[in-house]
Amino acid sequence: MLLTVLVVVQTLVCVVLTVALLGALRGIAELRLRLLRIGGGMDQQFRIDAGHDVPAVVAAALPDPRSTTLIAMLSDDCPACHTVADVLLELFDDPRDVVVGLSRELGALRSRLDGHVTFMTPEATAEAMAAWHLSSTPVVVVQRGGVVVGSAYGPSVQSVDELRDLWESARSRRTQLL
Numbered sequence: 001m002l003l004t005v006l007v008v009v010q011t012l013v014c015v016v017l018t019v020a021l022l023g024a025l026r027g028i029a030e031l032r033l034r035l036l037r038i039g040g041g042m043d044q045q046f047r048i049d050a051g052h053d054v055p056a057v058v059a060a061a062l063p064d065p066r067s068t069t070l071i072a073m074l075s076d077d078c079p080a081c082h083t084v085a086d087v088l089l090e091l092f093d094d095p096r097d098v099v100v101g102l103s104r105e106l107g108a109l110r111s112r113l114d115g116h117v118t119f120m121t122p123e124a125t126a127e128a129m130a131a132w133h134l135s136s137t138p139v140v141v142v143q144r145g146g147v148v149v150g151s152a153y154g155p156s157v158q159s160v161d162e163l164r165d166l167w168e169s170a171r172s173r174r175t176q177l178l
Contacts, residue, residue: 048132048151054143055131061120063096065146068171071099072117072157073129073139076107083158084138085109089116090160091167101125142170 053059054071062069072088074081089112092098098117102110105122113119120128132139140157142150150170157163 048139048141048148050148050150052148054141054146054148055128057124057127057131058099058101058120058143059146061099061101061118061124062143062146063099063118066144067096068142068144068149069099070097070167071101071141071143073101073125073132073134073137073141074109075103075137076109078137080154080158081109081138082112084140084163085112087158087160087163088113091164092116101128140166142167144170 054062058071059065070088070092072084074084088098088100095116095118099120100109100113100117101120101124103122103125104110110119129135132141136153138157139153140151140163141148150166152162152166157166
């Protein structure tokens with residue numbers, strides 16, 4: 001008799017846990033569907049492929065859209081971005097070679113880079129971040145003639161050698177990319 005009661009209780013517990021698990025899975029599915037409907041879902045992950053045009057707002061900020069330009073999207077509250085800024089200062093002499101997008105008009109990065117790079121306005125930066133579906137920094141893009149010829153983000157742009165390699169390989173690629 002005791003064994004029968006124990007089996008019934010154990011079966012009921014299993015049924016309750018199964019229903020709870022199914023409810024949690026349904027909640028997760030509904031949340032993902034809502035995120036997709038409002039545009040914050042997985043269908044808009046960061047990806048900047050070579051051969052695609054740069055967004056119009058970025059093209060408008062370029063000193064000479066026909067030349068090769070490195071575009072760096074940075075943020076003052078990002079420690080890695082400060083490392084990237086140091087690398088930019090070490091590698092580039094000509095402010096026309098580098099365009100930097102910052103989320104704020106004033107800040108430590110702007111002070112350090114002022115006179116060494118060309119800046120996008122904070123509004124243009126926000127528009128470019130949205131166009132490229134970026135939610136984090138640092139991101140570096142190399143463009144030539146309004147077309148992306150290379151890109152990197154995160155740890156791959158935090159050393160002089162890696163950024164130099166990106167710059168040199170992007171500069172040596174043919175302009176005609178599809």
